Amino acid sequence: xxxxxxxxxxxxxxxxxxxxxxxxxxxxxxxxxxxxxxxxxxxxxxxxxxxxxxxxxxxxxxxxxxxxxxxxxxxxxxxxxxxxxxxxxxxxxxxxxxxxxxxxxxxxxxxxxxxxxxxxxxxxxxxxxxxxxxxxxxxxxxxxxxxxxxxxxxxxxxxxxxxxxxxxxxxxxxxxxxxxxxxxxxxxxxxxxxxxxxxxxxxxxxxxxxxxxxxxxxxxxxxxxxxxxxxxxxxxxxxxxxxxxxxxxxxxxxxxxxxxxxxxxxxxxxxxxxxxxxxxxxxxxxxxxxxxxxxxxxxxxxxxxxxxxxxxxxxxxxxxxxxxxxxxxxxxxxxxxxxxxxxxxxxxxxxxxxxxxxxxxxxxxxxxxxxxxxxxxxxxxxxxxxxxxxxxxxxxxxxxxxxxxxxxxxxxxxxxxxxxxxxxxxxxxxxxxxxxxxxxxxxxxxxxxxxxxxxxxxxxxxxxxxxxxxxxxxxxxxxxxxxxxxxxxxxxxxxxxxxxxxxxxxxxxxxxxxxxxxxxxxxxxxxxxxxxxxxxxxxxxxxxxxxxxxxxxxxxxxxxxxxxxxxxxxxxxxxxxxxxxxx
Amino acid sequence: xxxxxxxxxxxxxxxxxxxxxxxxxxxxxxxxxxxxxxxxxxxxxxxxxxxxxxxxxxxxxxxxxxxxxxxxxxxxxxxxxxxxxxxxxxxxxxxxxxxxxxxxxxxxxxxx
Numbered sequence: 041x042x043x044x045x046x047x048x049x050x051x052x053x054x055x056x057x058x059x060x061x062x063x064x065x066x067x068x069x070x071x072x073x074x075x076x077x078x079x080x081x082x083x084x085x086x087x088x089x090x091x092x093x094x095x096x097x098x099x100x101x102x103x104x105x106x107x108x109x110x111x112x113x114x115x116x117x118x119x120x121x122x123x124x125x126x127x128x129x130x131x132x133x134x135x136x137x138x139x140x141x142x143x144x145x146x147x148x149x150x151x152x153x154x155x156x157x158x159x160x161x162x163x164x165x166x167x168x169x170x171x172x173x174x175x176x177x178x179x180x181x182x183x184x185x186x187x188x189x190x191x192x193x194x195x196x197x198x199x200x201x202x203x204x205x206x207x208x209x210x211x212x213x214x215x216x217x218x219x220x221x222x223x224x225x226x227x228x229x230x231x232x233x234x235x236x237x238x239x240x241x242x243x244x245x246x247x248x249x250x251x252x253x254x255x256x257x258x259x260x261x262x263x264x265x266x267x268x269x270x271x272x273x274x275x276x277x278x279x280x281x282x283x284x285x286x287x288x289x290x291x292x293x294x295x296x297x298x299x300x301x302x303x304x305x306x307x308x309x310x311x312x313x314x315x316x317x318x319x320x321x322x323x324x325x326x327x328x329x330x331x332x333x334x335x336x337x338x339x340x341x342x343x344x345x346x347x348x349x350x351x352x353x354x355x356x357x358x359x360x361x362x363x364x365x366x367x368x369x370x371x372x373x374x375x376x377x378x379x380x381x382x383x384x385x386x387x388x389x390x391x392x393x394x395x396x397x398x399x400x401x402x403x404x405x406x407x408x409x410x411x412x413x414x415x416x417x418x419x420x421x422x423x424x425x426x427x428x429x430x431x432x433x434x435x436x437x438x439x440x441x442x443x444x445x446x447x448x449x450x451x452x453x454x455x456x457x458x459x460x461x462x463x464x465x466x467x468x469x470x471x472x473x474x475x476x477x478x479x480x481x482x483x484x485x486x487x488x489x490x491x492x493x494x495x496x497x498x499x500x501x502x503x504x505x506x507x508x509x510x511x512x513x514x515x516x517x518x519x520x521x522x523x524x525x526x527x528x529x530x531x532x533x534x535x536x537x538x539x540x541x542x543x544x545x546x547x548x549x550x551x552x553x554x555x556x557x558x559x560x561x562x563x564x565x566x567x568x569x570x571x572x573x574x575x576x577x578x579x580x581x582x583x584x585x586x587x588x589x590x591x592x593x594x595x596x597x598x599x600x601x602x603x604x605x606x607x608x609x610x611x612x613x614x615x616x617x618x619x620x621x622x623x
Numbered sequence: 624x625x626x627x628x629x630x631x632x633x634x635x636x637x638x639x640x641x642x643x644x645x646x647x648x649x650x651x652x653x654x655x656x657x658x659x660x661x662x663x664x665x666x667x668x669x670x671x672x673x674x675x676x677x678x679x680x681x682x683x684x685x686x687x688x689x690x691x692x693x694x695x696x697x698x699x700x701x702x703x704x705x706x707x708x709x710x711x712x713x714x715x716x717x718x719x720x721x722x723x724x725x726x727x728x729x730x731x732x733x734x735x
Contacts (some may be wrong), residue, residue, distance in 0.1 A: 125674075125690075125692060125693065125696070128693075128696055129670075129671070129674050129696065132667075132670070132696060132699050132700075133667075133671075135699070135700065135703055136663065136667045136699060136703055138703070138707075139659075139660070139663050139703060139706055139707070140660070142706075142707060142710060143656040143659055143660055143706075143710060144656060144660060147714075261687075262689070263686070263687030263688045263689050264687075264688075266687075266688035266689070267687070267688045270688065303682070303684075303688055303690055303693075304678060304681075304682040304690070304692075305674040305675065305678050305681050305682060305692050306674070306675060306678040306681075306682075309674070309675050310674070310675045310676075310678055316675040316676065319671070319675055320668075320671065320672075320675075323667075323668070323671050327664070327667060347715075347719065350711060350714060351711075353707075354707055354711050357703060357704070357707045358704070358707070361700050361703055361704060364700075365700060503653075601637065602634070602636065602637055605636040605637040605639070605640040606636040608640060608649070609636045609639050609640050609645065609725075609726075609729065610636075612645075612648055612649060612652060612722060612725075613645075613648070613722045613723070613725050613726030613729070614722060614726060615722075615723075615725075615726030615727070615729045
């Protein structure tokens with residue numbers, strides 16, 4: 041076993057200096073571009089939305105860059121390598137979710153809002169209470185998502201740079217935070233968008249090259265690749281251990297039988313009734329959460345028209361869908377060419393699958409390139425989140441709530457910049473604290489909160505005449521409190537207390553949000569106060585938020601017919617939108 | 624910005640909203656996107672339910688190492704791409720001209 045570990049860490053590390061060098065080159069090149077495109081002082085519009093000057097195609101690529109996080113790249117590839125089809129099942133929710141954005145949200149949002157998500161939600165309702173509620177929810181979602189990315193950066197470093205010390209991870213988190221704030225301060229939305237475009241092109245190209253390379257080794261046959269992955273798994277120590285474990289439990293099985301489950305659904309999400317219901321809950325959060333993610337919605341304001349917003353989502357769907365198809369090949373490729381034993385022995389475990397595959401294919405150069413891209417991925421995502429959160433602070437809370445709409449552009453942009461620095465500090469210190477957390481759990485939480493607190497209000501205000509302020513407040517706060525509350529009392533948070541060994545496992549980027557649920561079976565938790573049986577709250581909190589939005593609206597008489605007409609006509613026709621009305 | 628509704632502009636929107644043309648536009652839009660949303664949600668959750676409740680069926684080998692479940696998963700990609708393509712084509716050809724016709728009543732111009 042120890043020789044195996046030594047072997048694995050030798051291959052994992054590759055050449056740390058090369059990895060760092062490639063990452064530094066990426067940062068320098070993107071920073072140069074950010075400085076070049078930035079150009080002098082910014083109006084609020086330029087800072088938040090790049091003046092709406094991007095084309096649909098550019099924005100679509102940037103959306104892919106914003107959306108494909110390290111959890112997608114490393115986490116899903118690793119899940120497919122070790123769990124097979126269940127990892128694939130998990131990835132599909134992230135793609136299908138984009139149809140909600142395409143059909144129901146993107147164009148109408150573009151036509152009715154200008155800077156932030158709250159612009160749309162507060163349009164025909166009472167400004168102050170709605171902006172405050174939306175800001176709270178936007179900041180919660182962004183914070184969870186941001187912490188997940190920062191925690192991921194910490195986990196990534198032990199994997200890619202061959203260092204596993206606390207302080208080294210903290211330094212990397214701080215560097216990522218500082219670079220991200222620099223992008224945002226210098227480049228605003230324009231600079232951030234270019235970083236995301238570059239990252240998306242690099243990430244998708246690297247994934248495409250790796251996939252073709254893998255398939256070429258199997259005569260371009262997916263079936264051949266799957267067969268090899270099963271054979272390698274059947275011969276692995278990991279499978280042998282599973283056979284022995286089964287024998288102890290009184291079941292006779294063969295390595296071949298266990299390896300075959302790579303091709304089967306249900307190895308992870310179908311084990312127990314609870315796991316099944318949990319996955320339904322997770323799928324709901326994924327499919328309905330995407331169109332409620334503030335940093336995704338903010339991107340629709342960077343194009344000039346709803347037609348370009350439509351084009352953005354079209355491009356995003358092609359790229360994101362293509363990427364997840366490649367991930368299937370990369371995952372099984374890692375299973376076939378690297379093998380479960382090496383992946384499990386590497387620091388970072390399943391997140392090491394894609395980098396180890398890169399090393400297997402192209403040696404330390406390929407590993408260095410993939411590592412650099414993985415860091416770039418984190419940078420681009422956190423910069424997008426920072427812009428969105430700082431826009432919410434400056435535009436919704438400072439300008440509209442605190443100053444009641446009476447502030448100058450300079451003041452607003454200044455507040456936005458200060459907020460970006462503050463968010464950067466929160467992200468750095470939060471990331472240091474959260475680095476032992478399960479990142480997929482944090483991401484799933486962000487999706488669940490977005491689907492519960494944001495999406496019902498977005499859909500109601502775009503499509504339901506009878507919606508009003510009380511309905512919106514009940515829905516936003518109800519969705520927010522129920523989703524976060526249920527998470528606190530779920531096995532994933534409260535069932536794991538006092539099981540530090542299990543918690544330490546969470547320092548990897550793991551795809552499963554329910555990784556702690558097995559803790560009770562392996563070792564009895566010292567404190568277990570969970571009473572909500574599911575790891576993901578979506579199944580309860582999303583319908584509840586929709587119901588509260590309906591009930592609250594029914595119990596209030598408020599209706600602004602003029603505003604409703606204005607919003608609906610603008611949303612559907614795209615006329616009367618934009619600077620012409622902004623005197 | 625949105626404060627313009629306090630002036631006469633707001634009434635103009637109410638008037639436009641009441642026109643048969645606008646009502647037809649809304650009906651046209653919802654007539655496409657609502658059934659499509661219902662379809663893709665049902666289709667996606669069918670896949671999820673089969674994957675976790677009907678594993679015997681999903682794990683059936685079709686040929687080589689290719690299972691029914693893999694084909695189901697790949698079909699999710701196919702339908703997502705197809706819906707995207709169909710919607711974009713429909714919106715460009717049918718929705719935009721209708722929206723521009725109604726919209727020109729507001730600002731007298733022909734779109735942006």
